Amino acid sequence: MTWLPRALIGPGLWAVGFALVYGLHGLGCALGWSTQEVAGMTLHRLAMVAAWVGTLLACVVVVMWLPGGPDPTRRLPRIGAWIGLGATIFTLLPLLVATSC
């Protein structure tokens, strides 16, 4: 795997997760998922939280997989992975608090 894709994988995961959750949000509102209860929460929220958690796990795996170290060639991809993880946590955190539709 070349260097540039490794540097992009973290933020790329955020982009995929963000788009997936936003897409599920629109789809769930249109299909009435917010009125269906599953495991103590609405099907809508469950689907979005599942996508969020899946993205978070993927980000964690990438953070652990990429080597660190003082060499910028190794360090930058890892920083990119942290960016992806941090952005995924922060931008989708409202899933836990706001009403869905």
Added chain:
Amino acid sequence: MTDTVAAEGVGDATLDIPANPPRRALGLHRELSRVWSNDRGWRGQVTAVNHTTLGLRFMATALVFFAIGGVLAMLIRAQLATRQGAFLDTELYNQIFTMHGSIMMFLFAIPMLEGLGIYLLPKLLGTRDMAFPRLTALGYWCYLFGGLILLAALAAGVAPRDGWFMYTPLSSAEFSPGINADVWLLGVTFVEISALAAAVEITVTILRQRAPGMRLTQMPLFAWYMLGTAAMMLVGFPPLILASVLLEVERAFDWPFFDVARGGDPLLWQHLFWMFGHPEVYIIFLPAAGAISTILPALCRTSILGYGGIVAAILALVFLSFGLWVHHMFAIGIPHLALTFFSAASLAVAVPTAVQVFAWIGTMWKGRPELALPMLYILGFFLTFVMGGLTGVMLAVIPFNWQAHDTAFVTAHLHYVLIGGFVFPMLAAAAWWMPQITGRARIRGLGEVAFWVILIGFHGTFFVMHLTGLLGMPRRIDVYPDNPEWEVLNLTSSVFGFVMAIGLALFALDLVLQATMGQRAGRNPWRAPTLDWAMSLPAPTFNFASLPGPRQVAEAAPDRTALALARGEGLLPGAPRGQRELLVTTAADARPDHVAVLPGNTALPLVLSASIGAFVLLMLAGLYALAPVALVAVAALAWRWHRGLATLAAGGAMVAVAPRLALPVQPGRGRSLTHSGGVALLVADGTLFAALIFGVAFLHVVAPGWPPPPAAAETATGAVLLVALAVGLGVAALAAHVTEARQPAGRSLAGWAVLGLAGNGAALLALALLAGWVMDDPTAHARDALRGVLAGYVGLHALICALMAAFVLDQIRRGEVPTSGAPSGWRLWQDFATATGLVAVAVVLGTAAVA
């Protein structure tokens, strides 16, 4: 054989490339000038493809448009200075504020950053030109012609008048009759060709043409910023191009993408527009930040603090800026949860921006700042951009956004961001690089006066505009007879607006005086460490008599490097074969890969852009039946364009680059600049397709007026034709793969090329039958219009691939295939066309099944 071994050895060993023996600098200069110079006289004006000429031409043209946009701004301020200004009538006022925004965004800011990148990047990276010189020229002519169409419309009183973001339904045919909106849609799309062209070649130039040894993690920060910008342009512009095409098709042919009554939705326009519009802010900001990161450490006599942190911040900005677009739509009734996603992302993006600002402040702290003119503008940038960033954070908070939405507060915020974040750094950049461009030193005094007048004028204009907005004044109104409380603030803004205009005029005068009357500048007047100063001033058309190698890159001492390179002690000295040659390196670690031969001066880009312009004008005139004739001319010229490439690629000899290092002119499969450019272009094309699929999903899920009535395309005949379409594209893809794999075999490939041609032809036939016999009237409902667009997209790509297969067939006939990159190019595009075709078929079948 020895040469080959030497070339391969470079990939394995550390990059210790021996120096060429010194030669007479003047002789080298003359040899290179004969090959690289523009044609003489008027012909040189239309045939130039050199990056120095075109970069300067881009920037000079952008400055002219900036002046025109500025005059329009003054007209707006004159109108708003009093409550019932009679200076402009409403119609003209609408045209003027729309043109002011459109000119500043599309005809000033973006072309200016393109011009800066095109001019500087080869010099900073240690190469002789951009990757695709003819594309540079094509981009310039498209920009110029598109801009002239918009200006001509303004002069004729038929300029766009619906705001620079052209919201539907205001811009739809019903509420905006006439050609005003068409001028924007077609003219701006024409100009955007130049943006995509620049994005492709900037990406390829940075990734493939850095001096040997200049690893990605060591390249100048300006190149990192431009790489981020180019990537954002490749992904950011296609949604706007798609939106413009859809709206133009709706206006011209009544296909209802945005018409609620027939299954469309105006919000689709807003989504597509802001998917471009918000990243656009960062597209504009990043190159400016790149200029700051280049200038600031040199003026502080130190190195940049936190290089890695800044690169990471660029990475974060490039991605996060695509997650903000809905914050422009907070007031349209989107559910709270979706709002909070975009609010959080809007807050998060402040973090990488702040990382950069702190890195710059830290750089100043550890160095010894010199208060030269560029530094004054950088300080002006800090003051202004930070204030604009803070009001941006305020607007990211949803309740505040609802209060300030569509008021003058937003106008003030965006001017703080755009003028603070782009114009001030560009003024710093102009002051910094003028000696490089003109070879002359600045005349002290006038520039400093201009700075203070601009700074005072700017803040006097826009700071009070925040208050006007908080008092409730909406944007885009021409009179406010019932609101006397806004008058003093508006008058203040108007007075200071003229002060700012005077300051900018003084700045322009300073530039002219420097270019015409300044004393000769020394070789590196700022004592900068970058390669752009390692050449004679003003820069020669070829930049470097010999190209910098790992030693020169590591030294970062332009004064010493300049002499060595001028004497031919670098790589690939002179132009002994009478061709425009440069080194191509590997993407990440910049190891020498091959020597590329670039095309010379030609009027082909001008003629091609004129043909595209003819298409635009025929569409504007409503002569839709004639417009395809212009496209035939475009296709014929594109054929000729690629014939030129095939001629350049012929040969395949090894070229001596340095002692014991020879490189091939003919690269291996998938390693040519053209291949890299094709990949970059397909990223943009794929984004456009993804935006189209988003449009299909959005209308299906969100728009009122769904589900539509059952469609005929769901019949068995339709399904059979869709299968035929998929099979045709699949066969063509197989043929393309075989042709590429067996390329060295030459003539025996004709059968496969014919098969590829036939496969694409069958796909086109299937589409034609679908359109003629099966598909419903696309004006009936948005579902049918979307299917029509999907069919058009797939058909256009099948047609392009058919032409590529025919081109390969022609090359086989000429015996050029063994050394040509054409089969690889065809395979790349055919894979893309087949993949998107299959997705389109799946989408049509899937949505039909759901309905």
